[in-house]
Amino acid sequence: MPGNGEAILEVRDLVKHYPLTRGILFKKQVGAVHAVDGVSFDLRRGETLGIVGESGCGKSTVAKLLVNLERPTSGRILYKGEDVTRLSGRALKAVRRNIQMVFQDPYTSLNPRMTVGDIIGEPYDIHPEVAPKGDRRAKVRELLDVVGLSPEHINRYPHQFSGGQRQRIGIARGLALRPEIIVADEPVSALDVSVQAQVVNLLERLQDEFDLAYVFIAHDLSVVRHISDRVAVMYLGRFAEAGTDAQIYEHATHPYTQALLSAVPVPDPRARAGRDRIILTGDVPSPAHPPSGCRFRTRCWKAREKCARVVPPLEIPDWFLEGGGPEAHASACHYAEERPATPDVPPTE
Numbered sequence: 001m002p003g004n005g006e007a008i009l010e011v012r013d014l015v016k017h018y019p020l021t022r023g024i025l026f027k028k029q030v031g032a033v034h035a036v037d038g039v040s041f042d043l044r045r046g047e048t049l050g051i052v053g054e055s056g057c058g059k060s061t062v063a064k065l066l067v068n069l070e071r072p073t074s075g076r077i078l079y080k081g082e083d084v085t086r087l088s089g090r091a092l093k094a095v096r097r098n099i100q101m102v103f104q105d106p107y108t109s110l111n112p113r114m115t116v117g118d119i120i121g122e123p124y125d126i127h128p129e130v131a132p133k134g135d136r137r138a139k140v141r142e143l144l145d146v147v148g149l150s151p152e153h154i155n156r157y158p159h160q161f162s163g164g165q166r167q168r169i170g171i172a173r174g175l176a177l178r179p180e181i182i183v184a185d186e187p188v189s190a191l192d193v194s195v196q197a198q199v200v201n202l203l204e205r206l207q208d209e210f211d212l213a214y215v216f217i218a219h220d221l222s223v224v225r226h227i228s229d230r231v232a233v234m235y236l237g238r239f240a241e242a243g244t245d246a247q248i249y250e251h252a253t254h255p256y257t258q259a260l261l262s263a264v265p266v267p268d269p270r271a272r273a274g275r276d277r278i279i280l281t282g283d284v285p286s287p288a289h290p291p292s293g294c295r296f297r298t299r300c301w302k303a304r305e306k307c308a309r310v311v312p313p314l315e316i317p318d319w320f321l322e323g324g325g326p327e328a329h330a331s332a333c334h335y336a337e338e339r340p341a342t343p344d345v346p347p348t349e
C-alpha cells in the first residue's frame with residue numbers, strides 16, 4: 001500500500017510571512033501576512049497527500065516553499081533527511097530536480113511562443129546531464145506518449161491544444177527530469193469537470209509507473225478524495241485536521257472539516273435529505289491579522305473562551321487514543337468530536 005514506505009519529505013513547523021510595507025522611498029514594515037504559520041507533515045515514497053482549504057489559506061505558498069520558489073521565514077523541509085532550506089548552489093539544484101511542480105492554470109503557465117517540444121524539454125537546459133542534446137527530441141516524444149499526447153505534435157504551439165491537453169503538457173514537463181515528488185497546485189481546477197477525471201486518472205497511472213509521491217492541492221474535497229492516501233485540511237495558514245481519506249471523510253472531528261464536508265454535493269437524494277448542511281457565516285479573517293488562539297474561532301459555532309486563548313495543537317484527541325480504533329487521527333480543535341455537529345447558535349466574535 002502506498003504511504004507505508006520511508007518519508008522522503010519531512011516538513012517541520014514551516015512558516016512564511018510576507019512583510020507588509022508602507023512608503024515608497026523609505027519602505028517601512030508595518031506588519032506581515034501570515035500565509036503559512038507552522039505546517040508540519042511527512043510525505044512517503046509513492047503516496048499522495050491531498051491539501052484542501054478555501055482560497056487564501058496558504059496552499060500555493062506551501063507548494064512554492066516545497067519546490068523552493070520561495071524561502072521560508074522559518075521551519076525545515078527535509079528531503080531524505082537533508083534540510084533543503086539550508087542548501088544552495090549545486091546541492092540545491094540536485095534536490096530541486098527531484099521535486100517538481102505542476103501548476104494550476106494550463107492556459108497561462110505555458111509560454112505561448114514556444115513549441116510543445118521546447119516547453120517540455122526546457123528543464124534539460126538546466127539539467128543537461130539528464131538528457132544530452134542529441135537525445136532530447138526522443139525523450140520529449142517519449143514524454144508526450146506517456147501523458148497520452150501524440151509525439152507527432154511536438155512542433156505545435158500551446159494554443160493548438162485544449163485545456164486538458166495543455167495540462168498534460170504541463171505534466172510531461174514536470175516529469176522530464178524524472179522527479180520523485182510532484183507538487184501539483186490545483187492541477188485540475190481550471191478544467192471542465194469531464195476532463196478533470198481524465199487528468200486525475202493520468203496522474204494516478206503515472207504515480208504507479210514512476211513510483212511518484214504527490215502533494216495534490218485543491219480547494220474541493222471531492223477532487224482530493226479520489227487521488228489521496230492522506231488528506232490535510234488547511235485553514236488560515238495552519239492544518240486543521242489530517243488523516244487518511246477514510247478518517248477525514250467518514251470520521252471528521254474538526255468543525256471546519258465538518259462544514260466543508262457538509263457542502264460537498266451528494267448525488268443520492270435520500271443521503272442528502274438525512275444530512276445537515278452547515279453554512280459557515282462570516283468571512284475568512286485576513287491573514288495579516290489572524291485571530292488569537294484557534295484561527296477558526298470567528299466562524300466556529302462551538303467556540304468557547306479557551307478557543308481565543310489557547311492555540312489548539314494538531315494532535316490525536318485523548319478519547320480517540322483511548323478508543324484505539326483505526327479512525328483515530330489528528331485534529332487541531334480543543335473540542336474535537338466525531339458527531340457531525342450542526343450549528344444552532346451563530347458563531348461568536
Ligand SMILES: Nc1ncnc2c1ncn2[C@@H]1O[C@H](COP(=O)(O)OP(=O)(O)OP(=O)(O)O)[C@@H](O)[C@H]1O
Pocket residue numbers: 018033034035053054055056057058059060061062219287
Ligand atoms: N508574494 C506575496 N506577497 C504578499 N502576500 C502574499 C504573497 N503571496 C501570497 N500572499 C498572501 O498569502 C495568503 C496565502 O496565499 P496563497 O496563494 O498561498 O493561498 P491559496 O490557498 O493558494 O489560495 P487560492 O485557493 O486562491 O489559490 C493570501 O492572503 C495571499 O494574499
Ligand code: SF4
Pocket residue numbers: 254255256294295296297298300301302303304307312332333334335336
Ligand atoms: S478550537 Fe474552538 S474555535 Fe477552534 S474549531 Fe475547536 S471549538 Fe471551534
Ligand SMILES: [Mg+2]
Pocket residue numbers: 059060061185
Ligand atoms: Mg493557490
